Amino acid sequence: MAEKFLEVKNLRIEYRTEAETVYAVNGMGFDLEKGQTIGLVGETGAGKSTTALGILGLVPDPPGVVVDGEIFFEGEDLLKKSEKELREIRGGKISMIFQDPMTALNPVMTVGAQIMEVVQLHEKGLSKQEYRKKAEEMLELVGIPAGRAWEYPHQFSGGMKQRVVIAIALANNPALLIADEPTTALDVTIQAQILELINNLKEKLNTSVIMITHDLGVVAEVCDKVSIVYAGQVVESGTVVDVYDHMMHPYTQGLFDSIPDISTDGKELKAIAGQIADPANLPVGCNFSPRCPHATEECMKSEPQLREVAPGHMVRCFNCTKL
Amino acid sequence: MLKYIIKRIIWLIPVLLGVTVIVFTLLYFAPGDPALMALGDTATEEALENYREELGINGSYLERLGRYVVGLVQGDLGISYKTKTPVVSELAPRLAKTMNISLWSIIFSIVVGILLGIISAIKQYSVFDAIATGISLFGISMPMFWQGLMLIIICSVWLNWLPPSGYGSFKQMIMPVLALGVNGFATIMRTTRSSMLDVMNQDYIRTAKAKGQTYWNVILKHGLRNALIPIITVIGMQISVLLAGSTIAESIFSIAGVGKYMIDSINFRDYNAVQGAVLMVSFIAALINLFVDIAYTFADPRIKNTFVSKKKKKS
Ligand SMILES: Nc1ncnc2c1ncn2[C@@H]1O[C@H](COP(=O)(O)OP(=O)(O)OP(=O)(O)O)[C@@H](O)[C@H]1O
Numbered sequence: 001m002a003e004k005f006l007e008v009k010n011l012r013i014e015y016r017t018e019a020e021t022v023y024a025v026n027g028m029g030f031d032l033e034k035g036q037t038i039g040l041v042g043e044t045g046a047g048k049s050t051t052a053l054g055i056l057g058l059v060p061d062p063p064g065v066v067v068d069g070e071i072f073f074e075g076e077d078l079l080k081k082s083e084k085e086l087r088e089i090r091g092g093k094i095s096m097i098f099q100d101p102m103t104a105l106n107p108v109m110t111v112g113a114q115i116m117e118v119v120q121l122h123e124k125g126l127s128k129q130e131y132r133k134k135a136e137e138m139l140e141l142v143g144i145p146a147g148r149a150w151e152y153p154h155q156f157s158g159g160m161k162q163r164v165v166i167a168i169a170l171a172n173n174p175a176l177l178i179a180d181e182p183t184t185a186l187d188v189t190i191q192a193q194i195l196e197l198i199n200n201l202k203e204k205l206n207t208s209v210i211m212i213t214h215d216l217g218v219v220a221e222v223c224d225k226v227s228i229v230y231a232g233q234v235v236e237s238g239t240v241v242d243v244y245d246h247m248m249h250p251y252t253q254g255l256f257d258s259i260p261d262i263s264t265d266g267k268e269l270k271a272i273a274g275q276i277a278d279p280a281n282l283p284v285g286c287n288f289s290p291r292c293p294h295a296t297e298e299c300m301k302s303e304p305q306l307r308e309v310a311p312g313h314m315v316r317c318f319n320c321t322k323l
Numbered sequence: 324m325l326k327y328i329i330k331r332i333i334w335l336i337p338v339l340l341g342v343t344v345i346v347f348t349l350l351y352f353a354p355g356d357p358a359l360m361a362l363g364d365t366a367t368e369e370a371l372e373n374y375r376e377e378l379g380i381n382g383s384y385l386e387r388l389g390r391y392v393v394g395l396v397q398g399d400l401g402i403s404y405k406t407k408t409p410v411v412s413e414l415a416p417r418l419a420k421t422m423n424i425s426l427w428s429i430i431f432s433i434v435v436g437i438l439l440g441i442i443s444a445i446k447q448y449s450v451f452d453a454i455a456t457g458i459s460l461f462g463i464s465m466p467m468f469w470q471g472l473m474l475i476i477i478c479s480v481w482l483n484w485l486p487p488s489g490y491g492s493f494k495q496m497i498m499p500v501l502a503l504g505v506n507g508f509a510t511i512m513r514t515t516r517s518s519m520l521d522v523m524n525q526d527y528i529r530t531a532k533a534k535g536q537t538y539w540n541v542i543l544k545h546g547l548r549n550a551l552i553p554i555i556t557v558i559g560m561q562i563s564v565l566l567a568g569s570t571i572a573e574s575i576f577s578i579a580g581v582g583k584y585m586i587d588s589i590n591f592r593d594y595n596a597v598q599g600a601v602l603m604v605s606f607i608a609a610l611i612n613l614f615v616d617i618a619y620t621f622a623d624p625r626i627k628n629t630f631v632s633k634k635k636k637k638s
């Protein structure tokens with residue numbers, strides 16, 4: 001059996017505070033081949049960022065606890081690795097673009113120094129000059145003039161900060177790039193540039209990417225596969241064609257219906273009814289059942305498992321084939 | 324940056340002049356005539372006037388103020404009423420003692436305060452944290468004179484470890500430095516702790532971890548470096564508190580420093596000496612504040628850059 005490049009299995013992460021336990025990730029699973037891009041799509045609070053932090057071993061503890069699961073990366077379980085082994089992987093083979101660029105940079109270090117830092121940690125033995133040069137090159141790669149390398153984050157705009165964050169993530173040519181909503185802070189033109197940058201990198205270095213987003217348009221542009229996430233679980237996954245053209249899960253349908261579409265001019269937007277599931281207080285049975293227009297008695301009682309409805313196309317729903 | 328520092332130094336001049344005028348005016352209107360005190364009620368008006376001239380305290384308010392400021396610029400603080408010697412030469416050796424004790428107290432409070440603050444923050448809610456927080460709470464709430472007296476009772480009277488008074492040997496330094504430094508240590512420790520707790524929850528700390536940075540580098544290079552900004556502010560304030568406290572510490576431990584000199588001179592209505600001592604301490608406080616402000620601009624590039632960009636605009 002050929003081993004997968006990345007395989008997340010049955011990952012469970014909880015945030016335990018005195019007041020409550022938040023079940024942020026509940027049996028998350030997906031896999032990824034070398035060079036592939038997977039999109040993780042879901043509403044806010046679905047546990048996407050928590051999953052990403054779980055892969056890097058950076059779930060804030062306390063209150064976060066990885067309760068169960070396996071994360072195989074190049075055949076080895078990251079959850080079993082020591083802190084020291086993880087440090088070598090972080091920023092090197094696996095790196096992450098964080099969700100909020102405004103706060104992700106250290107305000108008292110120049111952006112160049114922050115890029116240099118990650119290179120120095122993983123590529124030993126260069127001279128100070130070479131590290132500086134490398135930092136400047138990375139900045140130019142993301143479209144910021146090298147001359148600005150030795151300025152501080154507060155001197156940059158939000159979009160530029162986001163690009164600095166990306167430069168840090170790309171500095172060591174990671175094998176796996178986790179991009180947590182890399183474009184939400186940006187306007188549309190820069191958004192396109194950033195996506196192109198990530199796409200180029202994928203082609204040049206065969207980098208695998210986990211693209212976390214709310215934006216189904218972004219997924220269509222850059223992803224090979226997609227997993228729709230609801231309440232910390234994958235509810236539907238498959239190739240972009242599977243999910244976009246042959247969607248099965250009522251939640252996926254709801255997501256697509258809530259996208260504004262010019263062609264249906266004037267027709268009202270349909271937001272998904274009801275509240276997003278509260279991860280501190282998940283319903284019995286299918287997590288989506290309280291909002292689902294097709295929910296039956298069975299859905300309220302027992303939890304559906306992922307089923308393969310077509311080769312590679314998985315859906316977590318009792319009724320999807322009947323709909 | 325250099326321009327900013329020079330500007331700040333030039334600004335010191337009006338500040339110090341203002342302090343001089345205020346201190347001079349307060350003491351000018353303070354009750355009690357030194358001449359009358361020295362010569363008694365039976366002295367003739369002529370004798371009194373001669374005595375005043377000898378001390379340089381004759382003439383109107385403005386005359387005297389003018390004379391004082393001119394003397395001050397030349398490094399002359401007038402003559403002590405009590406000893407008839409120049410105040411400057413009496414102050415100099417005392418200042419050395421006060422500065423020595425204050426300096427060690429500051430070093431003690433900064434080093435121990437920051438160290439314990441960091442450990443408390445990264446081991447939040449541990450036994451260590453509870454003890455350190457408890458000690459610092461005690462240090463902040465108990466008045467310094469009480470702590471000094473307790474130190475003497477415990478370390479000198481009961482345990483006979485340390486000499487209760489005097490200045491000079493290492494053993495004699497321990498209690499004054501501790502008593503004077505406890506408040507600063509406690510405040511700095513608490514500020515460090517809360518500032519570190521705040522900073523360690525910031526997103527950029529997570530970014531540093533995601534780079535694969537080591538545990539201590541994340542804490543020191545990213546955490547402390549950012550936490551330092553409020554800590555420096557508190558250090559600046561604590562140094563002024565500490566200078567005021569040295570008056571009490573020197574009295575408790577019988578150290579012939581500027582503080583004790585000031586108290587003794589007040590008791591003797593030796594206003595020239597009081598004034599000289601107060602000015603000396605104010606000057607030092609102003610200088611230290613200047614250093615703190617400069618340190619601040621180095622710790623926080625957001626401040627430093629406002630000066631740099633101004634310079635760029637002009638040129
Ligand atoms: N440090 C934390 N302590 C407690 N609860 C947390 C913490 N971080 C996240 N959570 C909770 O875990 C759940 C999942 O959060 P997560 O950030 O993974 O969502 P997300 O899918 O990334 O959402 P978004 O699209 O808004 O980024 C949320 O309910 C959130 O409130």
Ligand SMILES: [Mg+2]
Nearest residue numbers: 048049050099
């Ligand atoms: Mg998120």
